[in-house]
Amino acid sequence: MRRTIAIISLLLFVLVQASFVDAQTRRPRIPREPVEPVRQLIDMPTAATLPRATFDGEMRVYANGGVLVGTNIGLTNQLQIGLFYGAEGIISEREPTWNPRVEFQVKLQVITETYSLPAIAAGFSSQGYGRWVDSLDRYQIKSRGFYAVASKGYLGTGGSFYTGVHAGINFSLEHDVDGDENIDLFFGFDAKFPNDFGLLIEYDMALNDDRDTLALGEGWGYLNVGLRWLFMERLMIEADLKNLLNNRADVDSFGRELRILYLEYF
Secondary structure, eight states: OHHHHHHHHHHHHEEEHHHSOOOTTTSOOOOOOTSSSSSBBBBBBOOOOOOEEEEEEEEEEEGGEEEEEEEEEESSSSSSEEEEEEEEEESSSSSSEOSSSOEEEEEEEEOOOOOEEEEEEEEEEEOEEEEEEEGGGGGOOOOEEEEEEEEEEEEOOGGOEEOOOOEEEEESOOOOOOOOOOOOOEEEEEEOTTTTEEEEEEEEOTTTTTTTOOOBBOSOOOOOOOOOEEEEESEEEEEEETTTTTBBBBBBSSSEEEEEEEEEEE
């Protein structure tokens, strides 16, 4: 219970402090969406990274009262690291079930996007999504593990409309129990409109979660769609519909999630 209060209090403190930042300070201005590249769609990473000396904060509310919070820090324009931690049952009347450990992410952009070539990044993420499944020693949606991803953006006439396409490959380390060590593939698309709204679409083939009776996936992959709203210059609110193909036997409907993202300079 004390850990729950501590995490929620810390998140509220960061948001309150950020709301009092003077808009007229001389710090570099973060570009408004839709020209800032998306660094992560819903569950899927892209090749974009945080600018140097910036950090973001994320809170994700998911099924069964689950809450996941985390932050990423831009060490250089091409390198970012992040930490995440959460639990199921925080928004409920029962004792939360905490994830077994703090999870780690790192992403390095090895090739910067040009007019003709996509950006390419490589990284590692131990953070999966959904609840932690003790019997399988993994999250419901496996962590990405080691991955590589390519992203290409296209700016519309006048710079008011932006689209991005993304494709990646990954190898998850969450296979000790189910034995499914297949390499996975994922694809995504984002569109950003001049009215401060953005559309996110991603498809994870989940090739590493479709083997024998221990698999949670049923071979159809995970299709997710999200709508992102730039509420303020650095604050985004996102509503996601997940698993639209009902790729798990233990569910009878798609998932609904809420994300809040905040970006700030040091």
